[in-house]
Amino acid sequence: MLHVAVLEVRLDLPGVRSLKEKRGIVKSLLERLRHRFQVAVAEVAHQDHWQTAGLGVAAIGNDVAVLQGWMQKVVQFIETDGSGVVVVDFRLEFLA
Numbered sequence: 001m002l003h004v005a006v007l008e009v010r011l012d013l014p015g016v017r018s019l020k021e022k023r024g025i026v027k028s029l030l031e032r033l034r035h036r037f038q039v040a041v042a043e044v045a046h047q048d049h050w051q052t053a054g055l056g057v058a059a060i061g062n063d064v065a066v067l068q069g070w071m072q073k074v075v076q077f078i079e080t081d082g083s084g085v086v087v088v089d090f091r092l093e094f095l096a
Contacts (some may be wrong), residue, residue, distance in 0.1 A: 001062060001096060002060060002061075002062060002096070003060065003061055003062065003063070003064050003067060003094055003095065003096055004058060004059070004060050004094065004095040004096075005057075005058065005059045005060075005061070005064075005067040005068070005070070005071050005092065005093075005094055006056070006057075006058050006092070006093045006094075006095065007055075007056070007057040007058070007071045007074060007075070007090060007091070007092050007093075008044075008045075008054065008055070008056055008057075008090060008091045008093075009054070009055045009056075009057065009075065009078060009087060009089075009090045010045070010046075010052070010053075010054050010087075010088045010089045010090070011052065011053040011054070011055065011078070011085045011086065011087060011088060012051060012052060012085065012086040012088050013025060013026075013050070013051050013052065013053060013084070013085055013086075014051065014084065014086065015084065016050050016051050017050070018050055019048070019050045021050070022050045022051070022053065025083055025084070025085065026043050026053050026055075028083065029055075029078065029081065029083055029085065030042070030043065030055070032077075032081065033057065033074060033077070033078075036077065037059070037070065037073070037074055037077070038059075039057050039058060039059045039070075039074065040057070040058045040059070041055060041056065041057045041058075042055070042056055043055055043056075044056035053085070055078075057071065057074055059071070064094055067094065068092065068094075071092050075087060075090055
C-alpha cells in the first residue's frame with residue numbers, strides 16, 4: 001500500500017535582519033534536504049516574515065514506520081545542520 005508522509009515545520013531564524021538574508025538561508029536548507037533525503041520540500045508559510053519560515057516536506061513509501069523514521073531524521077538534520085535555524089514546532093501526518 002502506498003503512504004504519503006507530510007511534514008510541516010515552523011522555524012525561527014534568530015539574528016536574520018532581512019528577507020534577502022532569510023531567503024538565502026532557507027534556499028540553502030531546502031537544497032540540502034532535497035539532496036540528502038530525496039524529499040519534496042518547499043517554503044509554504046511565512047514568506048514575508050524575515051525571522052520565521054514554514055516548510056512543507058513530503059515523501060512516499062510503502063511502510064509508515066520507515067517514513068516516520070525518515071521524517072524524524074529530516075527534523076534532526078534541520079536542528080543540527082549549522083544554519084542557525086531553530087525548529088519551533090513540527091507536525092507529521094500520513095495519507096494512505
